Amino acid sequence: MIPIRHPSLTKEHEKFIELVDELSRRFIEPVADKIDRENYYPREVIRELGKNGVLAPILPREYGGYGMDVLGTALSIEVISRYSGSMGILTEVQGFLVTDAFYTYGNKQMKEELVPKLARGELIGSFALSEPCCGSDAAAIETKAERRGGGEWVINGKKMWITQGGLYADVYIVFTRTGPKEARHRAITAFLVRRNKCIEASPIHVMGIRGTGTSELTFNDCVVGDDDVVGKVNEGFKIAMEALNLGRIAVASVTLGLSEAALTEALEWVRNRRAFDQPMTNLEWIQFQLADMMAYIETMRSIVYDAALHFDRKYEDYYAFASIAKLTAVLLGMDVIRRAVQLTGLMAFGAIVS
Amino acid sequence: MRRSNCVEVSKLEMMGMRGGAGEAEVKFNDCVVGDDDVLGKVNEGFKIAMVTLDLARIGISGVAVGLSQGVLDEALEWAKTRTAFGKPLIDWEWIQFQLADMKTKLEIGRTVTYKAAWLYDNKDPLFVLYASIAKLYTAQMAVEIARDGVQILGGFGYSKESFSERAYRDAKVLEIAEGTNEAQKIVIHRILTRGLPEVEL
Ligand SMILES: Cc1cc2nc3c(=O)[nH]c(=O)nc-3n(C[C@H](O)[C@H](O)[C@H](O)COP(=O)(O)OP(=O)(O)OC[C@H]3O[C@@H](n4cnc5c(N)ncnc54)[C@H](O)[C@@H]3O)c2cc1C
Numbered sequence A: 001m002i003p004i005r006h007p008s009l010t011k012e013h014e015k016f017i018e019l020v021d022e023l024s025r026r027f028i029e030p031v032a033d034k035i036d037r038e039n040y041y042p043r044e045v046i047r048e049l050g051k052n053g054v055l056a057p058i059l060p061r062e063y064g065g066y067g068m069d070v071l072g073t074a075l076s077i078e079v080i081s082r083y084s085g086s087m088g089i090l091t092e093v094q095g096f097l098v099t100d101a102f103y104t105y106g107n108k109q110m111k112e113e114l115v116p117k118l119a120r121g122e123l124i125g126s127f128a129l130s131e132p133c134c135g136s137d138a139a140a141i142e143t144k145a146e147r148r149g150g151g152e153w154v155i156n157g158k159k160m161w162i163t164q165g166g167l168y169a170d171v172y173i174v175f176t177r178t179g180p181k182e183a184r185h186r187a188i189t190a191f192l193v194r195r196n197k198c199i200e201a202s203p204i205h206v207m208g209i210r211g212t213g214t215s216e217l218t219f220n221d222c223v224v225g226d227d228d229v230v231g232k233v234n235e236g237f238k239i240a241m242e243a244l245n246l247g248r249i250a251v252a253s254v255t256l257g258l259s260e261a262a263l264t265e266a267l268e269w270v271r272n273r274r275a276f277d278q279p280m281t282n283l284e285w286i287q288f289q290l291a292d293m294m295a296y297i298e299t300m301r302s303i304v305y306d307a308a309l310h311f312d313r314k315y316e317d318y319y320a321f322a323s324i325a326k327l328t329a330v331l332l333g334m335d336v337i338r339r340a341v342q343l344t345g346l347m348a349f350g351a352i353v354s
Numbered sequence B: 001m002r003r004s005n006c007v008e009v010s011k012l013e014m015m016g017m018r019g020g021a022g023e024a025e026v027k028f029n030d031c032v033v034g035d036d037d038v039l040g041k042v043n044e045g046f047k048i049a050m051v052t053l054d055l056a057r058i059g060i061s062g063v064a065v066g067l068s069q070g071v072l073d074e075a076l077e078w079a080k081t082r083t084a085f086g087k088p089l090i091d092w093e094w095i096q097f098q099l100a101d102m103k104t105k106l107e108i109g110r111t112v113t114y115k116a117a118w119l120y121d122n123k124d125p126l127f128v129l130y131a132s133i134a135k136l137y138t139a140q141m142a143v144e145i146a147r148d149g150v151q152i153l154g155g156f157g158y159s160k161e162s163f164s165e166r167a168y169r170d171a172k173v174l175e176i177a178e179g180t181n182e183a184q185k186i187v188i189h190r191i192l193t194r195g196l197p198e199v200e201l
């Protein structure tokens, strides 16, 4: 693998990278291919990462985390994604989107009881924001939560594309409409919903990040209490956006990790392959491809770590940098990986199975 | 060579073009064939492969154009019916420009493909050059159009329910099989510097 080096990394980060790499090699590498080919949900891997505090490393140790900063957390997702992009996304959803949201906005009970179990991978949590009607335009969601007597709320509606949402989630953070649709983001409330018969799930089959249990969910008269409100009533949209800001850095890190692994594979492939009577690495085109890939990867690294540092140093415009990092990293990463597939020719397009 | 026990096959699992194609690694162990089974002449087989591939390149371009048309049709329909931020996607200028770019690339690809085919039909030796140009351009075009199509479809484009999801995976092989992009560049460069090869049409 190409080394992870950067002036902003501390000794602590470097030690943490080693730990995550060792865990990834032990638990993720053996099942990475199966996750993709068989759409296999790696429940046990999540538990193992959780036990070692690397599922939600941003949380303090007493809550099941590793006491890492945002940069350290981004690094863990990068390293994990060198072995499996699916696993990178699962870590992001479980650690960043769900666990950190409960930790930051949840009430005392959520924080003390739920958060450590999520961080340790004992419970699985899903982030249910997107709906059939709206993904990008999340302020237009339609799933309703209506308050009735005795401090109860009733939730009805559909959620779409929910990672590990179907068969696997024990709890959900569900974003609901608690006022007129015209009020958009000012009438959205987040709830903790526990696995229950009122939730119907059907799997969605996707192109990539397979094995992550992407599902469509229907909430039929799900009853929750006042105590299940996460944060405040009608202030849920901010929770979603804050979580997604962190999520953006994580997604950028997934792309970075995937690109590094792709370059490593391509480099090894062309080093051992001959074409037109010479080693492939003698060809200028091949050299320039590898050089471009390397340049893009280091550009991605800089912007991703820079965005993470914006969070850690509490810069006011951190959220802009999260978007810049995600936008740039996925564009460059897609390009790097496309070139890697091209360089490895047939072998990337297919793999021998029998 | 006919199917026989001397042929050993191990299957390859592919990203795209799955199913019927049944790509495999094939091993020939002491396979016996006769003089009658020689196709063309002894030691002149490479030419057959190359001439066949010249023609097949137009076939690949046909696949590229067809896949891309399918992707564009799906994206256009989706953009008309899906709303975001209070209006149909198609009313957003970015989406309009994406669709316009896709259409432009597609029509350029179609034109160069038909031109290559026309040259072949008219026994014009320029056919060899155009077959490579068409393959190089349309393979990349198909990947780009499929990528843009998936993007316009959003989450739906990533799911196996959409045509574009499959087209995206299928399109990638067009840049690799039957002469990679780079192989086309080798051919085009050679023609540029050495002139057209002699081919019987
Ligand atoms: C594998 C997978 C896992 C997911 N996991 C989760 C999850 O765990 N939880 C969750 O809540 N969601 C999840 N999602 C949903 C994801 O966040 C949405 O798919 C995404 O937000 C896009 O929304 P959409 O699919 O509705 O596309 P749309 O919002 O309908 O957009 C379609 C296209 O139009 C473009 N567009 C939209 N508005 C404009 C505009 N104004 N101008 C120009 N272009 C515009 C979009 O960029 C996109 O290209 C997941 C999705 C996938 C594919």
Ligand SMILES: Cc1cc2nc3c(=O)[nH]c(=O)nc-3n(C[C@H](O)[C@H](O)[C@H](O)COP(=O)(O)OP(=O)(O)OC[C@H]3O[C@@H](n4cnc5c(N)ncnc54)[C@H](O)[C@@H]3O)c2cc1C
Pocket (backbone or CB within 6 Å): A273, A275, A276, A283, A285, A286, A342, A343, A344, A345, A346, A347, A349, A350, B014, B017, B023, B173, B176, B177, B178, B179, B180, B181, B182, B183
């Ligand atoms: C789905 C599929 C179906 C196929 N079907 C068939 C079939 O039916 N029959 C058949 O015979 N073959 C078939 N192929 C094989 C296909 O033609 C080869 O994969 C293709 O020719 C590339 O060869 P390679 O994979 O060995 O890559 P390599 O030749 O090893 O090339 C690896 C990379 O290096 C690049 N490269 C090579 N030489 C140079 C150079 N001089 N300068 C710059 N770059 C260079 C290539 O462009 C490529 O990007 C199929 C392949 C696929 C994926």
